[in-house]
Structure formats: structure tokens, C-alpha cells
Amino acid sequence: MNSPKLRSLSAVPKNRRVFSKRPRSRAVSIGRQMLEGLLLLALGSGLLAFLSWLPQKIDAMVVVSEAIADLIRGLGQLLEALFGLAAVILIALLLVAGLLALVSGGFRLVKSFMRLLRSERPHPSKVINRRSRPRR
Incomplete structure (x- = not known):
């Protein structure tokens, strides 16, 4: 019953190294x-030179003020669009409320006319005797 893939417990070494050190890279x-250091120095000095040259070609305050103005204009347009959308939704709700009032008023008017026409023609075969009840 011993399978060739399983080892017996006595064959396993008693002292195993759990935290073994990996071989160093x-x-x-x-x-x-040295090459990496020189490339990093060249990149850093190039970026600093570019940043010192940039204000000569572009006025930083103009760029910042235009960006802020564009942001404010965009927010204004967004608010204007939201107010326009709210106005359209309000008009649509008023339209639906008006149509609903017209339809329900028409139904009530038709019901009242039907009740009026039924109450004017009493059927001769049906005589209704109602006793009056005292009011409380």
C-alpha cells in the first residue's frame, strides 16, 4: 500500500530551515x-534649464489668469445649462399637471351628467320606499 510518490515521515529531515536567506543579487x-548617475544629472539639469527658459517665452501670470477665467466661464456655463434644464423640467411638469387636470375635470363632468340623467328618469317598475332616519 506504500505508494512511490509518498515519503515516510521518518525520511523528512527534522531540522528544516524556514527562513533561509536568498542568494544575493x-x-x-x-x-x-556611473552611466546612470551621469544620465540622471543630465536629465535634472536639462529640466531645470527648460523651466528657467519657459517664463521668457510664456508669461506665467497670464497663463494662470486665463486658466482661472476659463474655469469661471465654464462653471458659469454649467450653472446656466443646469438652470435651463430645470426650467424645461418645470415647464414639462406644469404641462403634465394641466393635462391631468383637464382629463380628470372632463371625467368628473361626464360622471356628473350621467348621474343627472339617471336621476331625472325614474323607472316606473322600480319604486323605492325609503324610510327617513333621524339625524344624529
């Missing part, structure tokens, strides 16, 4: 480290 060569 190779150290970066000196030439590569």
Missing part, C-alpha cells in the same frame, strides 16, 4: 552605476 557594475 549581483552587484551593479561600477561603469553602469
Whole structure:
């Protein structure tokens, strides 16, 4: 009943290293480290040179003020559009309320005319004797 894939418990070593240290990665060569340092220095100095040259071509205050003006204009247009949409919704609700009032008024008027026509013609075969009840 011993399968070849299973090992017996006595074959497992009693002292296992749980927190074994991984082999260290190779150290970066000196030439590569120097090249990376030089490239980073060139990138940093290039970016700083670009940022110092930029205000000569573009006035920063003009750019910021135009951006703020555009933002305010956009918010104004957004509010205007929202108010317009609210007005359209309000008009539509008033229209629906008016139509509903017309239809319900017409139905009530027709019902009242039907009751009036029924009450004017009493049927001779049906005589209704009602006793009067005292009011409370």
C-alpha cells in the first residue's frame, strides 16, 4: 500500500530551515552605476534649464489668469445649462399637471351628467320606499 510518490515521515529531515536567506543579487557594475548617475544629472539639469527658459517665452501670470477665467466661464456655463434644464423640467411638469387636470375635470363632468340623467328618469317598475332616519 506504500505508494512511490509518498515519503515516510521518518525520511523528512527534522531540522528544516524556514527562513533561509536568498542568494544575493549581483552587484551593479561600477561603469553602469556611473552611466546612470551621469544620465540622471543630465536629465535634472536639462529640466531645470527648460523651466528657467519657459517664463521668457510664456508669461506665467497670464497663463494662470486665463486658466482661472476659463474655469469661471465654464462653471458659469454649467450653472446656466443646469438652470435651463430645470426650467424645461418645470415647464414639462406644469404641462403634465394641466393635462391631468383637464382629463380628470372632463371625467368628473361626464360622471356628473350621467348621474343627472339617471336621476331625472325614474323607472316606473322600480319604486323605492325609503324610510327617513333621524339625524344624529
